[in-house]
Amino acid sequence: MRQLDAFLQCMRDFGWVEGQNIEYRMAFADGDMQRLDQLAAELAAQKVDVILVGAAPDVRAAQRVTTTIPLVMVYVTNAAGLGFIASLSRPGNNITGISNQYEETIAKLIEVLHETVPSARRIAVLVNENSPAHTTFWAGAQAACTAFGLEPLRVAASVPAQLDDAVAQMVANRAQAVVIPGDAMHLSERARLLELLRPTRLPVAAGFAEFAIAGALLSFGADSVQTMGHASTFVDKVLKGAKPADLPVEQPTKFELVLNVATAKSLGITFPQSLRVRADEVIQ
Numbered sequence: 001m002r003q004l005d006a007f008l009q010c011m012r013d014f015g016w017v018e019g020q021n022i023e024y025r026m027a028f029a030d031g032d033m034q035r036l037d038q039l040a041a042e043l044a045a046q047k048v049d050v051i052l053v054g055a056a057p058d059v060r061a062a063q064r065v066t067t068t069i070p071l072v073m074v075y076v077t078n079a080a081g082l083g084f085i086a087s088l089s090r091p092g093n094n095i096t097g098i099s100n101q102y103e104e105t106i107a108k109l110i111e112v113l114h115e116t117v118p119s120a121r122r123i124a125v126l127v128n129e130n131s132p133a134h135t136t137f138w139a140g141a142q143a144a145c146t147a148f149g150l151e152p153l154r155v156a157a158s159v160p161a162q163l164d165d166a167v168a169q170m171v172a173n174r175a176q177a178v179v180i181p182g183d184a185m186h187l188s189e190r191a192r193l194l195e196l197l198r199p200t201r202l203p204v205a206a207g208f209a210e211f212a213i214a215g216a217l218l219s220f221g222a223d224s225v226q227t228m229g230h231a232s233t234f235v236d237k238v239l240k241g242a243k244p245a246d247l248p249v250e251q252p253t254k255f256e257l258v259l260n261v262a263t264a265k266s267l268g269i270t271f272p273q274s275l276r277v278r279a280d281e282v283i284q
Helices: 002-013 033-045 056-065 102-116 134-147 160-172 184-188 190-200 209-214 224-239 261-266
Strands: 051-053 071-077 095-100 122-127 151-156 177-180 204-206 218-222 255-260 281-283
Touching (some): 033 051, 033 056, 051 056, 071 224, 095 224, 102 177, 102 204, 102 218, 122 160, 151 160, 160 190, 190 204, 190 209, 209 255, 209 281, 218 224, 255 261, 261 281
Parallel strands (some): 051 071, 071 095, 122 151, 177 204, 204 218, 255 281
16 A cells, blocks of 8 residues: 555654564554444554554544554544544644645535536535544535535445445436545445446546546545655654654645546546646546
8 A cells, every 4th residue: 555655664764664673563444434443442452652543533443442542643634623632733632643624625626626527516425424524524515515606415325335325316316526525434445436436427526546546537635645654753753752742733735636537538528728737647
């Protein structure tokens, strides 16, 4: 996985060499949120020195089992609003790391989609109600759609088994495009989700570059590889004695726009030249 490789390389750059002065214990739920509590409890029981946690559901699970082991978050949205930290500048507990202000990111994602497919007015927004961040995603999408004169359609898929029904609901509600915010479960199920959406011929815009790489029309969001690499700075400081409460939470500094020209051609869509020159990656 590109993100994990980036993190491990950055840790090596800090002098942490696996087998010499550090040991990694990997735990992946692979989108199955029912396993998060168990995995978090297992790591806490092992009395690890720090836990690197991904999205909001991961942080919530870890938060339930420990208030003492330092937690470094990576892909969390609105950390203060979700109660993970007191504020960005003063986290105040055992949690620090990186928090994305997703209201701004999803607004840009919808703006790029609207610029690419201006005729699409009814926008299906896929949310995961099991994620603490889903209300933030939906509120941000609503505000952005309203700003561009679009109609947002809320569609929920909180477990993989609900994806079929979610796509059917999009079709039944006459959606003209689909927005998939940055949710971990949807990301892990991206291949199946895009396969379900392919027959609908709906343009898909997503918050993770992996979606565009897998066949979505486009993506815009924080550079997940760079963000994961940067998370190593927090882990390094904690391992050297810093307290999470004293480490201000940062926001992503690099964002990436990925356009899939092959998908656009299959849908009869042409990306505006203004977008092509701004794109970080164009998939032919």
